[in-house]
Amino acid sequence: MSEIDAIRHQIQRCWSFPAGARNAEKLVIRIKVFLNTDGSLSKSPEIVGSYYKTGDLFYDSAAESARRAVLKCAPLKHLPVDKYARWREITLTFNPREMLGG
Amino acid sequence: MWISFKRRLTFLIALALVWPAMVIAPTAQAALEIDITKGNVDPLPVAIPDFYGADAPASELGKDIGQVITANLNRSGLFRSLNPKSFIQTPESLQARPRFADWRVLNAQALVSGKVGVESDGRLRVVFRLWDVLAGEQMTAFSYFTTPNNWRRIAHVISDAIYNRLTGEAGYFDTRIVYVAEKGPRGKNQKKFLAIMDQDGYGHRFLTNGSYLVLTPRFSPSRQEITYLSYYRNTPRVYLYNIDTGQQEILGDFPGMTYAPRFSPDGDKVIMSMARGGKSNIYVMDLRTRIINQMTDTPAIDTSPCYSPDEKFIVFNSDRGGRKQLYVMAARPRSVAKRISFGKGQYTTPVWSPRGDLIAFTKSRKGKFYIGVMRPDGSGERLLSGSFLDEGPTWAPNGRVLMFFRQEPSDKRGNGRTRLWSVDLTGYNKREIVTPIDASDPAWSPLSPLNR
Numbered sequence: 001m002s003e004i005d006a007i008r009h010q011i012q013r014c015w016s017f018p019a020g021a022r023n024a025e026k027l028v029i030r031i032k033v034f035l036n037t038d039g040s041l042s043k044s045p046e047i048v049g050s051y052y053k054t055g056d057l058f059y060d061s062a063a064e065s066a067r068r069a070v071l072k073c074a075p076l077k078h079l080p081v082d083k084y085a086r087w088r089e090i091t092l093t094f095n096p097r098e099m100l101g102g
Numbered sequence: 103m104w105i106s107f108k109r110r111l112t113f114l115i116a117l118a119l120v121w122p123a124m125v126i127a128p129t130a131q132a133a134l135e136i137d138i139t140k141g142n143v144d145p146l147p148v149a150i151p152d153f154y155g156a157d158a159p160a161s162e163l164g165k166d167i168g169q170v171i172t173a174n175l176n177r178s179g180l181f182r183s184l185n186p187k188s189f190i191q192t193p194e195s196l197q198a199r200p201r202f203a204d205w206r207v208l209n210a211q212a213l214v215s216g217k218v219g220v221e222s223d224g225r226l227r228v229v230f231r232l233w234d235v236l237a238g239e240q241m242t243a244f245s246y247f248t249t250p251n252n253w254r255r256i257a258h259v260i261s262d263a264i265y266n267r268l269t270g271e272a273g274y275f276d277t278r279i280v281y282v283a284e285k286g287p288r289g290k291n292q293k294k295f296l297a298i299m300d301q302d303g304y305g306h307r308f309l310t311n312g313s314y315l316v317l318t319p320r321f322s323p324s325r326q327e328i329t330y331l332s333y334y335r336n337t338p339r340v341y342l343y344n345i346d347t348g349q350q351e352i353l354g355d356f357p358g359m360t361y362a363p364r365f366s367p368d369g370d371k372v373i374m375s376m377a378r379g380g381k382s383n384i385y386v387m388d389l390r391t392r393i394i395n396q397m398t399d400t401p402a403i404d405t406s407p408c409y410s411p412d413e414k415f416i417v418f419n420s421d422r423g424g425r426k427q428l429y430v431m432a433a434r435p436r437s438v439a440k441r442i443s444f445g446k447g448q449y450t451t452p453v454w455s456p457r458g459d460l461i462a463f464t465k466s467r468k469g470k471f472y473i474g475v476m477r478p479d480g481s482g483e484r485l486l487s488g489s490f491l492d493e494g495p496t497w498a499p500n501g502r503v504l505m506f507f508r509q510e511p512s513d514k515r516g517n518g519r520t521r522l523w524s525v526d527l528t529g530y531n532k533r534e535i536v537t538p539i540d541a542s543d544p545a546w547s548p549l550s551p552l553n554r
Contacts, residue, residue, distance in 0.1 A: 008136050015141030016211070018180050018269045022457055022501070032133065044237075058270030064234060064241070068211055069141065071236035089133040098140040 003087050006078045015069035017096050022058065029059075029066045029094040037084050039075035048091065066094040143528075145182035146268065147209050148175060149235070152186070153216035153228065154193040163253055164193070164218040167228065170257035171214065173302060174275045175264065178503075179531030184208055205235045212241070212268060216260070226250045230260050232267055242267045254304065255550075262549070274498035277301045278547040279505065279522070280319045280328055283308060284540040287516030296330065298345065301546075303536050309343065318362060319343075321547045324369030328545075329353065331361050340374055354387055354394065366409045367456075373397075373416065375405040384418055395435050409433060410454045410478070417442075417452040417461055417478070428452050428463060430478060442480030451494055454478070456548075457501035460527075464493045464506075473506045475527070486529045496546045502527050505535065507542040 017024075030048035034041060047063045070092070079087055150172045153164030175181035190204040196215045205213050216230040229245040244263060246256050255276060262273030283297040293312035296319055299305055309328075310316055317338075319330040326345040331338050340353040340363040353363070358378035365372055366386075373386045384397040384407045398404045402422035409416055410433075417430050423441060426448040431439035443449040447467030454461055460475045465485065472488040473495050491509040498504070505524045512518040522535040522544050535541075 004134065004136055008138060011136075011138050012140050013142065015138060016144055016146050017141040018143070018146075022271060022459065056270075057266065061268055061270035064237070065141075066138075068234065068236045069138075072211070087134050091133040091135050092138055093135065094138045094141075096139065096141060099143070 003079050003083060007076055007087070007090065007092075010073050010076055011069055011092060014073040015066065015094065017062070017065055017099065024062075024096050024099075027059070027062055027095060029063045031063075031066050031070055031092045031094065033070055033090045033092060035076065035079075035088055035090065037081055039077055039079050041070075041074045042088075045070040062094070066092070069094075143530075145176075145180055146211050147184055148181045148212045148214065148264075149184045149189065149205055149208060149210040150175070150186075150214045151189055151191075151193045151196060153218045153230070154197055155218045160218045160220060163226070163250070164216065167216065167218065167253060167257045167260070168214075170254060170302070171261045171264070174258065174261035177302070177533065178265065179526055180265075180269060184210055200233050200235075202233075202235055202238045205233075210235045212264075214260075214264060220250070221247070224250070226253060226256070228253075228256050228260070230263070232264055254300070258300070258302075271502060272500040272549065274500050274503060274546070274549065275301060276550045277499060278305075278321075278550070279535070279544050280309075280321060280547070281507075281522060281537070281544040282316055282319065282542045283537065284520060284542060285312065288512055288518065289516050296328070296343065297537075297541070299537075306538060309345070309348070318543055320364045320545045322365045322369045323367055323548045327369075329363040329365060329372055331363060340372065342372075354392060360385075362406050364408055367411050367413055373407045373409060375407065377403075384416065397433075397435055397437075398431070398439065399436055404429075406451050408452055408454050411456055411458045415454075415478070417454055419450045419452060419463075426450055428461070428476075428480075442476065442478070443483075444480060445483055453495055453497060455497050455501040456499050459501070462495040462497065462504055464495065473504060473525070475504075484529070486525050486527070487523070487532060492523075494543050496544050498546050499548045505544045505546055507544060509542070 032046040032048050034043045036042045045067050052063055150168055152168040155161035155164040172183045176183055188208055191201050213233040213235050219227045221227050225247050227247055231243040232241045234241050248256055258276035261275040265273035278300055280298045283295040285293040294316050295312045296309040296316050315333045317331040319328050328343045330341055332341050338359045338361045340360045341350050342353055343350045356376055358376045360374050360376050363372050363374040371386050371388050375382050376385050381401045382403040384404050386395045400422050402420050404418055404420040407416050407418040415430055416433050419426050420429050427441050428443040428449045429439040430442050431437050447465050449463050449465050451464045452461050462475050465472045465474050470488055471492045472485045473492050474485040476483040489508055490511050492506055495504045495506045503524055508523050509520040510518045520540040520542050522541045525532045
């Protein structure tokens with residue numbers, strides 16, 4: 001399993017997303033994550049983009065649910081220390097398309 | 103010409119400067135990109151301690167408010183309240199600031215804190231805050247003033263605020279349900295009453311005394327008013343009923359039998375069916391001018407009309423094609439209706455979702471009845487429940503939850519349970535709504551105006 005699969009697997013288990021939400025298939029949330037060598041957070045995860053807190057409550061709540069997924073999952077496990085340079089900074093793109101079943 | 107060339111040149115130069123940077127970037131200090139395309143739909147763990155009150159009466163009310171909020175959020179299926187016995191921080195010390203570590207160890211993701219006090223003028227003051235436990239941030243805060251006997255509504259309003267802030271969608275807790283209460287074995291002598299209750303079953307009361315038959319009650323979106331069908335000298339007629347005053351009036355003097363009434367989304371019109379000479383068409387009455395417009399004109403039976411939320415379209419069912427199917431037409435008299443349902447079986451009682459994206463319906467096939475939804479163009483049909491008889495869907499005002507009634511088969515004496523059920527749009531979280539006697543034909547109110 002690559003470090004990408006390891007991270008994806010852990011974050012997906014931590015992300016609680018309310019199914020049936022309106023226009024959820026169009027939702028895209030980007031979160032920047034900064035990690036220490038032991039997989040803990042070196043600083044708070046950042047919601048990327050200028051859309052946050054500009055009046056779209058649905059986007060805000062989804063962005064916060066994604067941020068909570070990162071906070072809940074930390075420290076991330078099973079990451080190869082020799083490849084730390086590769087995963088010290090990650091951008092996660094959240095889109096619940098696989099949960100909606102078309 | 104020269105200007106345009108110069109511009110293009112500038113653009114090319116700019117592109118040349120940017121391009122190499124873009125190519126080099128990934129090999130340098132680029133962030134690893136990972137797509138997260140699914141999560142879990144487990145209910146969100148929320149801590150809801152009693153609201154703090156400085157004296158015994160306030161503390162008692164604070165406990166009650168906390169319990170109503172807890173019951174609402176749990177019933178939605180989207181949240182799971184944590185056991186208050188596990189809480190480390192007390193409601194009183196929570197007023198200063200949450201100790202987030204104390205809530206993180208309990209796996210709480212959100213925390214509700216609140217305070218109840220009685221003002222010198224006798225009014226109740228309720229303050230509430232919602233916290234993101236993992237981020238250590240306040241998500242929202244409100245304070246409300248009201249009379250003490252209004253505490254339950256405040257609990258519903260707070261529940262809606264929590265639901266709204268955590269899901270991004272409007273709530274549906276400060277709402278009521280009107281339905282037809284049924285007494286006695288099924289058949290001619292069964293009594294039917296109009297009844298109303300809060301969404302959580304409290305405040306139940308009968309609005310009529312059962313001396314005449316009532317059917318298909320529907321809420322006005324803008325006034326404390328219901329439209330329904332009742333019989334006068336064995337002829338079905340459409341009535342309006344004012345919940346506050348108890349006054350009722352017949353809606354117009356029609357030459358035929360009128361039925362299946364429903365308010366338009368602006369509350370200014372009632373759309374209904376009128377039967378005359380073996381055919382049945384759709385009519386709209388403007389409540390201010392009392393002018394009536396005929397919308398469909400067929401020799402078939404067109405019934406159960408419902409407007410789209412923007413009032414541009416009407417959905418209804420018709421047997422014009424042989425079997426009952428759903429049709430959508432522009433909301434103009436005699437415009438062309440397009441069939442949208444094409445599955446096997448018959449489709450009836452279409453109801454447009456308040457958020458516009460779906461139409462709920464009853465479907466019957468091979469002796470079973472189902473509640474389902476489809477998009478307004480007829481695509482994406484999904485069945486959410488099915489039984490011997492499931493019928494008559496109504497939407498919660500946020501378009502996320504449906505209520506309907508389920509009738510079990512009768513025994514030899516005509517007895518059998520008929521009850522209200524709710525189901526989430528996803529098909530999960532099916533629940534029976536507790537009513538004192540048998541119940542059918544529910545209608546969900548809009549979110550209540552705060553001055554009710």
